[in-house]
Amino acid sequence: MKFLHDLLEKQKPMFEKGGKLEKLYYVFEAGETFMFTPPEVTKAKGVQVRDAVDLKRVMMTVVIALLPAIVFGLWNVGYQHHISTGEASSVGEQFWIGIQLALPIIIVSYAAGGIVEAAFAVFRNHPITEGFLVTGILIPLVLPATIPLWQVALASAFAVLIAKEVFGGVGMNILNVALTARAFLYFAYPAAISGDSVWTYLGDAATVDGYTGATFLGLAVEAQKAGQPVADFVANSVLWASSSQDVATNSFLGLIPGSIGETSALMCLIGAIVLIWTKVADYRIILSGVVGALAMGFLLNIFAGDHTYLAMPSYYHLIVGGFAFGIVFMATDPVSASQTSTGKWIYGALIGVMTVIIRVLNPAYPEGIMLAILLGNVLAPLIDHYVVSANKKRRLKRATV
Amino acid sequence: MSNNVRLKQGFDIKLVGKAEESIAKNIDTTTRFAIKPEDFPGMIRPKSVVKVGEKVKAGDPILIDGKLDVIKYTSPVSGEIVEIQRGERRKLLAIVIKADKQIEYKEFPVKPIDQVSAEDAKAVMLESGVWPQLIRRPYAIVADPSDSPRAIFVSAFDSHPLAPNYEFTLKGQEKYIQAGIDVLKKFAPKVFLGQNGAKPSALFDGIVGVDKNKFTGAHPAGNVGVQIHHTAPVTSAADVVWTITPEGLAQIGKLFKEGKYDAKKVIAVAGPEVDKPEYVETYLGASVDTIAAAKIKSKNVRVVSGNILTGYSIPKDGFLGYYSNMITALSEGNKARFFLSDGWLAPITNRLSFHKAFGLLGGTSKEYALDTNTNGQDRPFAVTGSFEKVVPMDIYPMYLLKAILSYDYENMEALGIYEIAEEDFALCEFIDVSKHDIQKIVRQGLDTMRLD
Numbered sequence: 054m055k056f057l058h059d060l061l062e063k064q065k066p067m068f069e070k071g072g073k074l075e076k077l078y079y080v081f082e083a084g085e086t087f088m089f090t091p092p093e094v095t096k097a098k099g100v101q102v103r104d105a106v107d108l109k110r111v112m113m114t115v116v117i118a119l120l121p122a123i124v125f126g127l128w129n130v131g132y133q134h135h136i137s138t139g140e141a142s143s144v145g146e147q148f149w150i151g152i153q154l155a156l157p158i159i160i161v162s163y164a165a166g167g168i169v170e171a172a173f174a175v176f177r178n179h180p181i182t183e184g185f186l187v188t189g190i191l192i193p194l195v196l197p198a199t200i201p202l203w204q205v206a207l208a209s210a211f212a213v214l215i216a217k218e219v220f221g222g223v224g225m226n227i228l229n230v231a232l233t234a235r236a237f238l239y240f241a242y243p244a245a246i247s248g249d250s251v252w253t254y255l256g257d258a259a260t261v262d263g264y265t266g267a268t269f270l271g272l273a274v275e276a277q278k279a280g281q282p283v284a285d286f287v288a289n290s291v292l293w294a295s296s297s298q299d300v301a302t303n304s305f306l307g308l309i310p311g312s313i314g315e316t317s318a319l320m321c322l323i324g325a326i327v328l329i330w331t332k333v334a335d336y337r338i339i340l341s342g343v344v345g346a347l348a349m350g351f352l353l354n355i356f357a358g359d360h361t362y363l364a365m366p367s368y369y370h371l372i373v374g375g376f377a378f379g380i381v382f383m384a385t386d387p388v389s390a391s392q393t394s395t396g397k398w399i400y401g402a403l404i405g406v407m408t409v410i411i412r413v414l415n416p417a418y419p420e421g422i423m424l425a426i427l428l429g430n431v432l433a434p435l436i437d438h439y440v441v442s443a444n445k446k447r448r449l450k451r452a453t454v
Numbered sequence: 455m456s457n458n459v460r461l462k463q464g465f466d467i468k469l470v471g472k473a474e475e476s477i478a479k480n481i482d483t484t485t486r487f488a489i490k491p492e493d494f495p496g497m498i499r500p501k502s503v504v505k506v507g508e509k510v511k512a513g514d515p516i517l518i519d520g521k522l523d524v525i526k527y528t529s530p531v532s533g534e535i536v537e538i539q540r541g542e543r544r545k546l547l548a549i550v551i552k553a554d555k556q557i558e559y560k561e562f563p564v565k566p567i568d569q570v571s572a573e574d575a576k577a578v579m580l581e582s583g584v585w586p587q588l589i590r591r592p593y594a595i596v597a598d599p600s601d602s603p604r605a606i607f608v609s610a611f612d613s614h615p616l617a618p619n620y621e622f623t624l625k626g627q628e629k630y631i632q633a634g635i636d637v638l639k640k641f642a643p644k645v646f647l648g649q650n651g652a653k654p655s656a657l658f659d660g661i662v663g664v665d666k667n668k669f670t671g672a673h674p675a676g677n678v679g680v681q682i683h684h685t686a687p688v689t690s691a692a693d694v695v696w697t698i699t700p701e702g703l704a705q706i707g708k709l710f711k712e713g714k715y716d717a718k719k720v721i722a723v724a725g726p727e728v729d730k731p732e733y734v735e736t737y738l739g740a741s742v743d744t745i746a747a748a749k750i751k752s753k754n755v756r757v758v759s760g761n762i763l764t765g766y767s768i769p770k771d772g773f774l775g776y777y778s779n780m781i782t783a784l785s786e787g788n789k790a791r792f793f794l795s796d797g798w799l800a801p802i803t804n805r806l807s808f809h810k811a812f813g814l815l816g817g818t819s820k821e822y823a824l825d826t827n828t829n830g831q832d833r834p835f836a837v838t839g840s841f842e843k844v845v846p847m848d849i850y851p852m853y854l855l856k857a858i859l860s861y862d863y864e865n866m867e868a869l870g871i872y873e874i875a876e877e878d879f880a881l882c883e884f885i886d887v888s889k890h891d892i893q894k895i896v897r898q899g900l901d902t903m904r905l906d
Contacts, residue, residue, distance in 0.1 A: 054792035086831065089790040090797040094756075094826040097767040099893050100883045101758050101784060102467070105805035105814055106829025108887050109798040111837060116813035182833055209581040224834030224888075329811040335839055392852060441853055445868040448848070451687060 054089075061085050079174040111333055112186040118327035118334075119190060119314070121384065125307060126314035127151035130198045130254060131154045133310050135418075136292055137253045139261035154198040154254055155313050158205050161233075163189040165206040169213040173222065184223035184230075184388075185213065191231035191382060194314025195375065196238070197425075202256060204242055210233040218353035227429045232423055239423070252310035264292050268311055269373040270412060270419040277362035280281045285366070304372040315378035318371060325326075325381040334385035337394060338401035342380040345405020346370045353413055362413050370409050379422035380404065389430040393440040400436055404429040458651060459684045461671030463846040465808050465881055469762070470823045473722035473731040473780075481748045483736035484555075486773075487531050488539075488548040489517050490739075493776035494586060495897060496595025496904070498522075500546045505825065508535045513560035513582050513715035516549050524599055528583025530717030530738040532558040553737075559714035567633055567710050572640040579637075579706065579808045582715045586776065587702030591679070591688050591695050593904045594875030603642045603696045604688060608635075610658045610700060611650040613676030614761035616731075618722035618779050620700050621657050623733065630707030632661055634698075637706055639663060642696065648681035655762035657700070671846065673763075679878040683847045688872045691903065701779060717881035719734065721774065725762075727755045735776070738830040742781055743771040750783050756826050758782040763880040764893070787827025798830070805829065808885040809840070833888040844881035851882055855892065858899030863906065871899050 061084075068074050068081040085091075087109075095101050108391060131147030166189050174181045192209050212234035217226045238246045249267040260266070267275075269287055276286030288300050293309050303309055307317020315321070328334035350367020357363035370376055384390060384404050391400035404425045411421030418424060491500035499520030510516060510533065515526035529551055537550040542709060542813075558730035562582050564570070576599055579585045586725065588597035597603075611620060624631065635645055644665055649658055651670030658666075667685055669675045678697045682688060688695055698706075708716045717738035724731040728749050746757055750770070758765040760778040768774075774781065791797040806822045807814040816822070841851035849870040876893035884893035 054795060058790050088793055088797075090793070090827070090829065091831065092788045092790045093828045093831065094786055095468055095828055096891065099766075099891050100764040100880055101756065101765060101767065101782070102806075102824040102884065103828045103830070103889060104885045104887075105802055105807040105816070105829050106809040106811050106885075106887055107798055107889070108833045108836060109830065110811045110813065111809070111887055113799060117812050135477050146468060180831065180833075182836075184836065222834065223748075224836040268757065331812065332840075333809075333811060387838045388836055390838075394839060394842065394848060397839070441607070441850055441869070444848065444850060448868065448870060 058089050061088065062114075069428075078176055079178070079180050080171050083171075083174070109183045109186070112183045114331050114333045115187045115328065115382070116190060118324040119187075119194070121320040121323045122194060122314040122317060122378065123190070123319045123384075125320045126194060127155050129316055130154050130313060132308065133253045134255065134258075135295070137255060137260050137264050138258035140209070140258070150254070151198070155193060156263045157201065157202055158193040158196060158198070159190065161202050161205045162192045162209045166192070166209040166213040167256060169210050171217065173218045179222065182223040184217075188212070188217075188230045192234045195231065195312045195378070195383075197246060197311075198254045198313050199251050200238070200245055204238055204245055208238045211237050224388055226388055227434070228427055229383050229386050232383055232426055232430075235423055236427060261292070265290065266310055267291065268419070269300075269309060269369075273362050273365065273373075273412075274416050274419060277360060278382055280359065280361060282361050284369070287363075295436070301369065301372060304366075304369070311374075312375060312378075315375040318377040320379035321381045328381065328385065334381070335387070335390070335394075335397050336387050337397040338390060338404075341398045341401030342384055342405040343371060345402035346376065346380075346409050347405075349406040349409040353409065365413075367409075370412070373388060374412070374420050375422045376408055379408075379426055383422075384426050384429060389433065391433040391436050393437050396433065396436045396440045400429050400433055401441075403432065403436075457665075457667045459667065459669050459847040460651070461669060461675050461680070461684075463843050464672035464674055465818075465844050466613075466672045467762070467806060467824075468819070468821045469615050469651050469724075469782075470821045471725040471728050471731045472616055472821075473618065473724040473733055473785075475619065476732050478723070478734045478748070479736055483529070483734055483740050484553050485744065486536070486552055486741040487529070487533075487739040488550045488738060488741070488773035489529070489776065490548045490892070491546050492516065492772065494519070494527075494596050495900075496593065502538050502546060502549050503889050504535045504538075504549065506535050506538055510535060510551065510878060511558045511560040512717065513562065515581075515583070516551070517546075522598065524580050524594060526581055526586050527586060528560075530583075530715075540566065550773075554863040559716070561708060562713045562715070564710050564713045567636045570637070570640070570710070575637050575640050575708070575710075578709065582709050583717075584702070584705045584709050584715060587698050587705060589697045591682065591697060591875070592691055592693075592872035593900045594679075595904070597696050601694045601696075603694045605644040605646055606638050606642045606696045606698065607646045607648065607662075607678050607682050608683070608698055608700065608703060609648045609676050610655060610679055610781070611648075611653075611676045613650075613673040614763055615673070616722065616724040616780065616782060617676075617761055618720070618733065621655060621702075623720040623722075623779070624700055624704055625705045626659055626816060627707075628657060628660060630704040630711060631657070631700060631800075632663075633659065633707030633711050634703030634705070635663055635707075637710055638696075638698070638703075640727065640826040646681070648676075648678065648685070648766055650676070674844075674846065674881060677878055679873060679875050680846050683873055691867075691872060693872070699777070701777075707788060714828055719779070721778070722780040723749050723783075725758075725784055727752055727785050738774070738776060740774045741771060742768065742774060745781060746770040746783075752785065754786045754788070756784050756786050758784065760764055762824075763884060764877045767890050785825045787825030787829075789827075791827075808844070809887070828889055830887070830889050832890065835888050835890070837887045840885055840887070841879075841882045844885060845878065845887055847878070849873065851879060854899075855879075855890075855895055858895050858902070861902060863903070866899055866903060871903055875900070
């Protein structure tokens with residue numbers, strides 16, 4: 054690979070100070086360092102060797118943890134299409150539909166956000182960092198396959214600009230960038246990202262009789278209005294529930310309508326195992342999030358009375374909607390989450406509890422995880438502040454002993 | 455507090471090239487020596503008190519700090535001053551001595567230790583050149599003789615990568631170590647000795663007059679700062695303690711037993727690029743040229759004075775640092791790595807990582823021949839919670855570092871700046887995904903607090 058490196062090195066003077074394309078130095082550098090880890094060595098003072106890890110590798114680990122969800126998502130888009138239209142089709146055809154729909158969304162997300170990143174690097178003269186490697190794929194995964202591409206571009210650019218770059222770039226942001234993109238679309242263009250009709254791609258085909266396209270969470274609200282137990286109501290009202298498995302199994306596997314990458318709790322679980330094993334995500338957040346959601350769901354069961362949504366078994370909260378995806382891939386973003394270990398327990402639990410509260414008690418927002426994580430992001434510095442204050446007090450107390 | 459402390463946090467960097475316990479023959483390590491002001495971070499106005507061509511004996515002053523001139527930095531050997539190296543703006547870099555074949559020692563009149571007063575002991579220690587072995591905390595600088603420390607701490611083992619084994623390098627010097635402790639007890643009511651909980655010590659088990667504690671765990675269990683934290687922590691700027699290494703103790707002991715400044719030292723020559731790693735006998739500040747010529751065969755090599763975490767790079771004819779007890783040789787990692795073959799996306803088995811990210815398949819238990827490549831570039835802090843796993847103290851490293859970077863005096867103080875030295879955060883620097891110069895940041899924080 055030496056010739057390739059030499060070739061790149063030869064172009065370098067053009068981008069360096071005084072060169073014709075001096076302004077684009079960091080764009081060139083990003084490309085070069087993508088291909089080749091630079092021959093940089095440790096300084097004369099300080100540690101003489103460095104850990105083999107770098108931020109690129111950490112980010113890549115997250116992308117790899119996302120792969121099961123991505124692959125499943127691509128397939129499920131096509132699978133849902135065929136359920137809704139009643140066509141028989143092979144797995145290959147189902148994938149093909151998913152690829153046709155989702156790949157453009159992924160490309161647009163990377164391109165739009167990437168351009169904003171690169172522009173900031175050029176204007177502000179700093180290196181392009183690899184944070185967007187993950188954000189760029191998270192954004193498409195939390196959007197429905199039917200989302201217009203211009204909205205994807207707008208959301209991705211908005212998120213990078215407003216949620217990240219104005220705070221100073223990677224590591225400085227307060228809110229999770231990918232979720233900001235989703236929240237932006239949710240509030241700016243609600244028609245394309247909420248309701249019953251957006252979750253399944255129909256194309257030119259007509260739906261089969263009785264198909265609603267509603268998500269579990271949407272139906273849960275309906276079930277409550279009708280006064281019927283949620284699981285039964287869902288089972289009786291949608292096609293995807295009338296397959297051989299029961300509602301819970303379908304939800305766990307992810308054979309349901311929803312955003313491209315977040316329907317399958319199983320795939321999120323695989324991702325979680327990868328992230329926890331590699332310690333890229335903190336298990337504390339995931340665990341306390343799950344416990345928080347279960348506990349809140351259970352608490353609501355106690356006070357349910359004849360409110361059927363309150364009476365829904367709490368484990369449903371883990372497998373329906375975007376909870377699994379959110380708690381595994383969004384809440385664990387180390388920059389916007391709590392940074393102290395104690396803080397992470399509180400932060401995760403808060404998100405779990407808030408998700409269930411928003412879902413069940415606020416009919417305006419059927420999905421709670423997005424708002425719960427954003428709220429958690431906002432509160433994370435405060436949680437850390439108190440944890441660190443406790444440490445300071447403990448240290449101070451030691452002084453007077 | 456408990457006198458048997460188990461530390462859960464920490465990390466051992468296992469390197470190829472551990473020194474065998476034998477002394478290399480046929481290497482003449484007694485040619486040129488140097489004292490370098492940069493070895494003393496607290497020194498404000500380094501001044502040479504000798505001229506080129508002047509003759510000195512071992513123990514004759516050659517360097518002082520213009521701001522604190524009672525402490526004499528003396529020549530480790532007898533010989534002729536051959537060079538005074540200066541850098542930009544005439545900054546003093548090193549005073550070089552060409553050693554005599556037979557070392558002559560300046561004589562210091564000493565009485566038996568039990569008859570020496572604290573004042574007399576202090577005077578002779580300041581004059582002879584052993585004083586800079588005493589380091590003060592807070593700030594991790596050479597001890598100020600006008601302080602009266604609350605306690606003195608000694609770590610009886612070095613847990614750094616490939617660090618020399620004191621049991622070998624100080625073999626037979628128990629009586630000097632004991633004498634050193636007896637002298638130091640004149641300055642502080644308590645002397646604490648932190649021993650390795652995993653191994654009994656022939657050298658220290660018989661030492662008396664000290665409070666012994668045992669520490670078990672990975673590096674930095676042997677760091678004196680960690681031991682202070684778990685024994686009797688430093689709590690404020692006014693809460694002064696001193697620290698000293700066993701080598702320093704032996705030097706002081708010899709001064710009081712024999713009336714001379716003996717800077718003789720057994721150092722380890724170790725690391726992946728060393729041919730038959732073993733120990734050599736020399737004096738403090740020795741030129742490493744003969745050692746490098748005899749022990750390092752390959753070309754693209756970095757010679758480090760000290761260990762790979764806290765040492766610094768020196769040329770192949772450079773000089774050993776004042777506090778260094780080893781030389782490490784590593785290959786320079788100055789080559790670009792293609793992302794798919796051995797770069798950031800490739801599976802890697804030959805480089806060590808504390809982390810377990812994708813493709814880092816080497817594990818942490820085998821020995822590595824690491825090089826000096828940074829394996830990545832400077833990035834903003836974006837990963838949290840890892841520093842806490844290698845700092846066995848009740849401190850939030852990331853918050854402390856951020857307080858330092860923002861000159862937040864109040865928070866630096868509250869978050870523990872007084873308890874730490876560069877070496878205590880060196881592992882953070884090693885594992886840092888964002889490749890920051892963390893020890894430099896720590897020093898900046900210590901200087902900020904000290905000079906304010």
